[in-house]
Amino acid sequence: MGCCSPNYTEHVKEQETSVNNAGREAMPFWFKVLSALSIISVFYIM
Numbered sequence: 474m475g476c477c478s479p480n481y482t483e484h485v486k487e488q489e490t491s492v493n494n495a496g497r498e499a500m501p502f503w504f505k506v507l508s509a510l511s512i513i514s515v516f517y518i519m
């Protein structure tokens with residue numbers, strides 16, 4: 474598949490979408506919850 478193939482741009486877009494979707498879940502949900510709770514507790518103590 475060369476760079477001038479009509480399917481090349483579609484293939485690149487699919488790869489880009491899959492990479493972007495994989496990067497979204499880099500921080501697990503439990504870590505987000507734990508971070509939010511620790512920030513809230515800091516403000517509550519103040």
